[in-house]
Amino acid sequence: xxxxxxxxxxxxxxxxxxxxxxxxxxxxxxxxxxxxxxxxxxxxxxxxxxxxxxxxxxxxxxxxxxxxxxxxxxxxxxxxxxxxxxxxxxxxxxxxxxxxxxxxxxxxxxxxxxxxxxxxxxxxxxxxxxxxxxxxxxxxxxxxxxxxxxxxxxxxxxxxxxxxxxxxxxxxxxxxxxxxxxxxxxxxxxxxxxxxxxxxxxxxxxxx
Amino acid sequence: xxxxxxxxxxxxxxxxxxxxxxxxxxxxxxxxxxxxxxxxxxxxxxxxxxxxxxxxxxxxxxxxxxxxxxxxxxxxxxxxxxxxxxxxxxxxxxxxxxxxxxxxxxxxxxxxxxxxxxxxxxxxxxxxxxxxxxxxxxxxxxxxxxxxxxxxxxxxxxxxxxxxxxxxxxxxxxxxxxxxxxxxxxxxxxxxxxxxxxxxxxxxxxxxxxxxxxxxxxxxxxxxxxxxxxxxxxxxxxxxxxxxxxxxxxxxxxxxxxxxxxxxxxxxxxxx
Amino acid sequence: xxxxxxxxxxxxxxxxxxxxxxxxxxxxxxxxxxxxxxxxxxxxxxxxxxxxxxxxxxxxxxxxxxxxxxxxxxxxxxxxxxxxxxxxxxxxxxxxxxxxxx
Numbered sequence: 001x002x003x004x005x006x007x008x009x010x011x012x013x014x015x016x017x018x019x020x021x022x023x024x025x026x027x028x029x030x031x032x033x034x035x036x037x038x039x040x041x042x043x044x045x046x047x048x049x050x051x052x053x054x055x056x057x058x059x060x061x062x063x064x065x066x067x068x069x070x071x072x073x074x075x076x077x078x079x080x081x082x083x084x085x086x087x088x089x090x091x092x093x094x095x096x097x098x099x100x101x102x103x104x105x106x107x108x109x110x111x112x113x114x115x116x117x118x119x120x121x122x123x124x125x126x127x128x129x130x131x132x133x134x135x136x137x138x139x140x141x142x143x144x145x146x147x148x149x150x151x152x153x154x155x156x157x158x159x160x161x162x163x164x165x166x167x168x169x170x171x172x173x174x175x176x177x178x179x180x181x182x183x184x185x186x187x188x189x190x191x192x193x194x195x196x197x198x199x200x201x202x203x204x205x206x207x208x
Numbered sequence: 209x210x211x212x213x214x215x216x217x218x219x220x221x222x223x224x225x226x227x228x229x230x231x232x233x234x235x236x237x238x239x240x241x242x243x244x245x246x247x248x249x250x251x252x253x254x255x256x257x258x259x260x261x262x263x264x265x266x267x268x269x270x271x272x273x274x275x276x277x278x279x280x281x282x283x284x285x286x287x288x289x290x291x292x293x294x295x296x297x298x299x300x301x302x303x304x305x306x307x308x309x310x311x312x313x314x315x316x317x318x319x320x321x322x323x324x325x326x327x328x329x330x331x332x333x334x335x336x337x338x339x340x341x342x343x344x345x346x347x348x349x350x351x352x353x354x355x356x357x358x359x360x361x362x363x364x365x366x367x368x369x370x371x372x373x374x375x376x377x378x379x380x381x382x383x384x385x386x387x388x389x390x391x392x393x394x395x396x397x398x399x400x401x402x403x404x405x406x407x408x409x410x411x412x413x414x415x416x417x418x419x420x421x422x423x424x425x426x427x428x429x430x431x432x433x434x435x436x437x438x439x440x441x442x443x444x445x446x447x448x449x450x451x452x453x454x455x456x457x458x459x460x461x462x463x464x465x466x467x468x469x470x471x472x473x474x475x476x477x478x479x480x
Numbered sequence: 481x482x483x484x485x486x487x488x489x490x491x492x493x494x495x496x497x498x499x500x501x502x503x504x505x506x507x508x509x510x511x512x513x514x515x516x517x518x519x520x521x522x523x524x525x526x527x528x529x530x531x532x533x534x535x536x537x538x539x540x541x542x543x544x545x546x547x548x549x550x551x552x553x554x555x556x557x558x559x560x561x562x563x564x565x566x567x568x569x570x571x572x573x574x575x576x577x578x579x580x581x582x
Contacts (some may be wrong), residue, residue: 030372030459031379038456047447049382056380060387063378107383110449127399139399141391180385186383247499250548252485334513335505335547429547 024062040051044124046109059175071174079171085189090163092194097198098132098205101125107186123166123187123195128173128178131198141177141187149207154200162196216237243426243478251346251424254431256336258347261340267317271318276312278348289352290473293462295363302369304461306345306435306462307453328452329436332428341369346422346431346476353475357418366462369455373463376456377407386445388460401478416470419463423477431476434461486524488563496528496581498537500565501550506541526568527551531561557573557581 033048055074058066066074084090103122109116115121126135128142152158165172167182167189181187187195198204209232243249259356261272262285278288279296293304299311313319330336338346361367378385391399392407405413432440438457450457483503491497502524509521521543529537536555551565564578 026374027368027371030368031375034372034376034456034459035379037456038451039442039448040451047448049447052379052381056385060375060379064389064393092450107446108443110443111448137400139397139401141394141397141399141404177390179386184383184385245499245552247487248501248550250501250550253483253501253503253548256485325520335507335511335519336507426546 010186040110044110044114055170058204062175064175064177066174074170074174075172078168078180078183079164080172081180081183082167082171083189084163085193090159090193091200092193092195092197093198094192094201094204095196096191096192096198100187100195101131101198102135121186121191123181123191125195133208134205145206147207148199149202154202159196159200162199163192166192166195217315220429238478246478249424249476249478250429251350251422251431251478252375253344254424255476257338258343258345261344262347265314267313267319269316269318271317273309273312273317273344278308285348285351286319287352287355289349289475290355290358291360293366293369293458293465294360295365301455301463302363302365302458304434304453304458305348306341306433307458309341309348310453325452329432330428330430332425332430335429338431342422342433342436343429345433345435349422349433349473352473355473357415357465357471359462359469361466369459370466372455373459373461373466376460377463382445382447384446386469387420388441390445403474406465410467410469414464414467416471418468419471419473420477420479422475422477423479425479427480434464449454483575484565484567486563486577486579488561488566488579488581490556490557490559490581494556494558495554496531496561496563497549497552497554498563498578500529500564500568500577501548503548504567504569506543506545506549507511507545510543522569522571523548524567524569527565528567529553529555529563529565531555531557531563533562533564551563 039045039047039050041047052060055078058070058074062070085092100123102125103120104124104127105119105122106115106124125131125142126138127168128139129145130138130140131145131148135147149158161172168180169176169178170180179186180191182192199206203208254437267270274283276282277296277298278284278293279291280288289305293302294304296308296311303311310324313324314321324341327339328341330342331340336412340362359366361370377388377392380390389408391397391404394408395406395413397404397406405417407414407417418434421437422431424430425432435452435457438460439452442448442450485501485555487499505509505551507519509518509523509562511519513519520551523542523543523545527537527539527541528535536557537553539551541549557563559581561581562578563581564576566574566576568574
């Protein structure tokens with residue numbers, strides 16, 4: 001007598017699972033629908049920004065907790081997108097890098113404050129990372145970068161890692177919170193090389 | 209000797225932790241000093257203006273907004289905000305305060321929807337006064353001051369929109385790859401010196417944020433509503449302007465309000 | 481619509497607490513509009529508060545005071561006082577509010 005009960009229980013569980021998957025699909029369909037109607041239209045609005053790539057799709061669906069396989073796929077795919085500066089010069093000028101680190105301007109669209117075309121963009125890095133210990137208003141979403149070379153050294157590998165991490169954060173950490181600054185065209189390879197110098201140059205305030 | 213030293217060391221490291229925590233940079237003391245007195249809130253002036261606009265016979269049909277049902281019956285204002293967003297049978301959808309206002313102002317007062325949505329928020333860069341929509345919204349919301357945050361969740365569409373809002377909260381897009389969770393997904397985070405609530409879990413942070421909104425933002429010298437809050441966040445994520453009262457913003461507001469359930473409304477709020 | 485929100489209540493020790501919010505743009509004269517033109521100064525220059533027609537506070541303001549300003553102070557007084565607040569601005573506009581202390 002026990003067996004039939006167990007079997008019917010298993011059936012109920014299976015049916016429940018199928019229902020949950022259908023439910024997820026219905027919610028996802030509404031998410032897509034709400035996004036398509038939720039923003040204003042027009043050339044100033046750049047609605048192409050609402051299109052997710054495969055990586056962000058996985059990160060959204062898994063709430064930034066991809067499986068090991070998904071993480072591997074993401075990191076491989078993102079690593080392949082990295083472009084390097086002229087002559088592979090990944091170490092730029094730290095003083096310029098400091099500007100990029102502290103400038104929050106860029107990528108605005110819409111009716112109120114679209115970008116002025118001639119103003120250089122910044123990375124707004126200090127909004128999330130402490131680096132120069134004199135900057136008291138730094139945020140804490142990202143880890144502290146103060147004393148960068150004391151922790152990591154400033155070998156060629158560290159320079160390359162730092163460049164790649166800023167160009168495409170997800171080449172090292174799948175679904176990282178950090179924007180893919182180079183990949184998304186927010187910062188140029190040269191600006192990223194300047195940021196690398198701000199972090200690894202012994203003369204930079206980050207390492208003083 | 210070693211055994212004796214250990215507790216001493218432990219004690220001092222604990223004391224150090226306490227000092228460090230106290231010195232985490234924040235502007236709380238300044239804010240308490242500035243916004244501690246509820247009578248000092250200039251939103252009270254806007255509430256008065258909103259009340260006049262609400263009661264005045266307006267629009268092509270020359271009708272007052274007292275003809276509107278915000279969920280607790282026609283003409284009821286007290287406590288309605290505490291139970292929004294909710295499902296409305298006449299529109300067959302879940303609405304927040306502001307999308308419901310648009311419904312009433314178009315169907316009952318006869319205003320043109322596109323015309324109403326042309327100017328939803330005062331532009332603080334031009335030192336503008338609050339729009340009529342902002343004034344009416346803060347008046348209605350203030351009539352739930354002191355009440356419990358209590359959005360209904362019995363209707364299937366209410367349950368559904370909260371789930372959609374939650375999925376939208378984690379939806380990453382745009383040139384910075386952000387979702388709401390990028391900033392509001394962990395405890396005790398800051399952008400620069402601005403504390404960020406963790407809205408990925410129900411309770412304190414969501415209650416504090418939702419419970420104090422609409423708020424007089426001192427940096428804008430204007431009252432700001434939840435529709436504005438969502439629009440502003442989306443803009444900071446470098447996404448297009450959100451459509452006022454559209455299901456996208458209502459879903460996010462429904463999710464956040466559900467996370468804030470059982471908190472208290474202290475309205476109008478006052479903040480940076 | 482009244483531009484002033486006035487409150488007053490008797491405290492212990494023979495004091496009356498007055499609190500007032502005033503609707504005013506308080507333009508500094510230094511701000512530029514979107515076309516780059518200076519926006520003319522427009523701010524409250526004087527606030528006078530009387531109790532039973534006797535002046536209890538007079539203050540001179542300028543462009544450094546915030547939009548929709550708030551003013552709070554105590555004076556020696558009692559229940560029944562007629563409190564009146566009047567502001568004047570640099571464009572000669574004026575408004576006032578009054579109440580009886582309860």
